[in-house]
Amino acid sequence: MRIQWETAVVTETVGEPWSSHGLQEVRVRLGDGETAAALHDLAVGTPLRPGDEVLLNTTAVRLGLGTGGVHFVHAQLGRLGESVDSPEVSAGTSLRELEAPDRLRSFGPQEGHIMKLRYTSLQRAVLSVEEPSSPYHALFAESRTLSGMPVLIGELHSMLPAAVCWLRELARVAGAPAPRIAYVMTDGGALPLAISGHVRQLRELGWLTGTVTYGHAYGGDVEAVNKYTALLAARHVLEADLAIVCMGPGIVGTGTPYGFSGIEAGELVGAAHALGGVPVAMARISFADPRPQHRGLSRHTVVALGQAALAPACVPLPLLPAEADTALLREQVRQSVLARRHRLLWEAPPPLEQMAAALEAYGQPITSMGRALPDDPAFFAAICTAAGAAYRLLRSEGPDKP
Incomplete structure (x- = not known):
């Protein structure tokens, strides 16, 4: 195990400090003259200014990684020729009070x-x-359940905004109020919630009723010790109609059957089921990903739901326009144990044009592995198909009703 440390000088701040989000973005000049972006956690230091000397953790960038692939400020060392100014924000100050309910x-x-x-x-x-x-505390001192709340479970962070967009689109079409949606962030990816641009955008739009972070993830409107109490907090503290659970930005994979952080999706199925919720799994599907393990139904989904999930889930799967694509999905399911363990729903996905309109209302690009809706429609079709099943559950129509 190793950490690569480098010193640098702040050359400029990028926009205003994200004081309501807990992070500040800056540009820095390293010792070799290289300039780069860095993120500063305001919980462990005052806002930075040009001229501040900082100690950076540059490990992920030097390794060329995507997950964690940015410089992070570990400490303020001082200013050129000066000591650090008196703190403007004390350690431990709640920097998210401005946007908390x-x-x-x-x-x-x-x-x-x-x-x-x-x-x-x-x-x-x-x-x-x-x-x-x-x-x-009193809520958790008693035995409680999710009371049948639908829990949308995904592997990738990019599934979050797409699912929220489609849930709101379904409510608009139905002429119904938008559902109260809570986001529960696991610690399988990024640990600070503030790193998520999607959460910032969803909060600014008012599309989330609140956020929960559990394990070693932190920064949610509500903090929880584990996945069980996080789900209960979404239901009973945030009073959500529906919870979406997935990791923050970034995912760890090793190319081995069980060595990926997204396997937690299977564990979340068990937690939601044990608490009396209805787990609805968002399958990871792609016909644009060049990696064989992610072509069609991702091997990650097959393992998470086939081996790690010890309880049944509703697993909606899209009947794609290309017959060959659907045939591959059906064959992958046949070769797995998914049909024996879970309730599979094969459904026609929403029209591409309607999905595009729903995503456009978000106002920011939504991509997965760099691919947007036109590049990988099957990925988004799977998310919207699952979100549609969760919405029907919420409307008490049952997941297999039209």
């Missing part, structure tokens, strides 16, 4: 005693929703 504003990390990033130099105390000092 009114009913959650007293729920700040400075009040808690649960450590995240435990036994590291960046460990931090948060007020976990379950702990005795939490205003919601």
Whole structure:
């Protein structure tokens, strides 16, 4: 194990500090004259200014990685010829109070005693929703269920905005209020919620009723210790109609059957089922990905749902326009154990034009592995098909009703 440290000088700040999100983006000049972008966690330091000397963790960039592939400021060393100014934001200040729902504003990390990033130099105390000092402790001191709440489970972070867009489109067509959607972020990818541009956009649009981070992920409107209490918090603290659960940006894969962080999707199926929710799995499907393990129905989906999931889920699958594509999907399912373990729903996906209109309302590009809807329509068709099944469940129509 190794960490690559490098010193640098801040040359400019990019926009205003994301004080309501907990991160600041800056440009830095490294010792060899290279300029690069870096992210600064405002929970561990004051906002940076040009001239500040910083210590960077450059490990992921130097390894050429996508996941974690950016420089991070680990510490402020001072200013050129000066000491660091007095803090404008004290350590532990809740920098997300500006955007938290009114009913959650007293729920700040400075009040808690649960450590995240435990036994590291960046460990931090948060007020976990379950702990005795939490205003919601009594909710978790009793046995509770999800009361049949649909739980949309995905492997990739890019599934989140696409699913939200389609759920809102279905509500618009039905002439119904948009559902109250909570996002539950796992610790399988990025750990700070603030790293997600999609969450920032969804919050600015008012399309999320709140966010929950659990495990060592942090920065949600509500913090939780594990996936079970995170789901219960989505239902009983955020009062969501529906929860979408997936990791933050980034995913770890090794090209081996079980060595990928997305296998957690199977574990989430079990948690949602055990708590009395209805797990609905968003299958990862692509006919544009050049990697054989992700062509058609991703091997990740097959393993997560076939081996890791110890409870049944609703698994909607799209009947794609190209017969050969659907035939491949059916053959991949036949060779797996999915049909024996789960309730598969083969459905015609939404028209491409309607999906495009729903995504356009989001106002920002939605891509997966760099591919947008025109590049990989099957990927988005699978998400929208699953979101449609979850919406029917929410409307008490049943997942297999039109």
